[in-house]
Structure formats: structure tokens, C-alpha cells
Amino acid sequence: MYCPFCSHIEDKVIDSRLSKEGDVIRRRRECFNCKQRFTTYERVGEIFPMVIKKDGRRERFNREKIFNGMKRACEKRPVSIDVLETVVGDIEKKIQEIGESEIPSHIIGKELMNQLQKLDHVAYVRFASVYKEFKDISEFMSEIKSLAPQSVVSYEQNPSKTIDGVPL
Numbered sequence: 001m002y003c004p005f006c007s008h009i010e011d012k013v014i015d016s017r018l019s020k021e022g023d024v025i026r027r028r029r030e031c032f033n034c035k036q037r038f039t040t041y042e043r044v045g046e047i048f049p050m051v052i053k054k055d056g057r058r059e060r061f062n063r064e065k066i067f068n069g070m071k072r073a074c075e076k077r078p079v080s081i082d083v084l085e086t087v088v089g090d091i092e093k094k095i096q097e098i099g100e101s102e103i104p105s106h107i108i109g110k111e112l113m114n115q116l117q118k119l120d121h122v123a124y125v126r127f128a129s130v131y132k133e134f135k136d137i138s139e140f141m142s143e144i145k146s147l148a149p150q151s152v153v154s155y156e157q158n159p160s161k162t163i164d165g166v167p168l
């Protein structure tokens, strides 16, 4: 997106809002170069794939949902709203880059967990506990154990595992 003021190509999204009808996203952007702010409008159907839920139903990609989930997970953690905005922006970008018209919701969940894991381990465990719907405490504990340095390393050593180009 070229800045309308200085034609610089890089900007950051500082706010995104879905229209009441749910078909247009209004984005407030700030140019990295001149710091001027401008607004862009994007049609949802053209940008984001539909999300296939576990039960097979489709729903629109919902940025709010992801943002609120992450915000809840990061409550009282040293993670700023600014950082969350950036991370959610990254997730959106990844999802767009998959280039499919439909993607399973677990791909988004996986991406969210990857991002949280890098961001804050407490927030990650909180989110994971809800996301994975742990059936018992030992499952939860093994998740906490898996945050030990060794397993983080083994995760990083195996980045080649992907589904449609998305790292697992």
C-alpha cells in the first residue's frame, strides 16, 4: 500500500474495523516514513478466506475474535495492545498469503498459538488451555512441561512441517 503523502510502500495498521454489514474492512494506517495517517477500505470476501469450523460450518474470518482472544490471554502480562495489534496483523497476513478461499479454523488456531508462544509463555498456556479444551489436569501439565527450553528447540528444529505452506 503506497502512502498517499510520500509514496513510501511500508505502513502499519493501527486500527481495523469491520463495517456493520460485515463486508468492508476500514483500516487506519500509519506510514513508516512520514508518519502520516490514512484510511483504506477493503472488501472482506476478496481478502480473507472463509473459515471452516470443526462442525463443517463456514464463517467469515473475524479479526475481532482473534484480537479479543489474544487480549484475554495476555491480561496482566507485559504485552502492550500495540504489540497485539502487530501480531494480529501478522496472523491476518499469513492467512491471506495461504491464498485459499477456505481454510480450516485449526490452521488459524495453530498460527495464534505459534505467535503467543513467541510472545509470552504464560499467555500461551492460558490460551492453549482454552483452545485445546483440556480434558484433565495432566494434559494441562504436559502442555506446561512442553514449554521447557528443549521442546521449544525441537519445535524450531523442525520448521519444515507445513500444511499448505503453513508451519505446524
Ligand SMILES: [Zn+2]
Pocket: 003, 004, 005, 006, 007, 008, 031, 032, 033, 034, 035, 036
Ligand atoms: Zn508517507
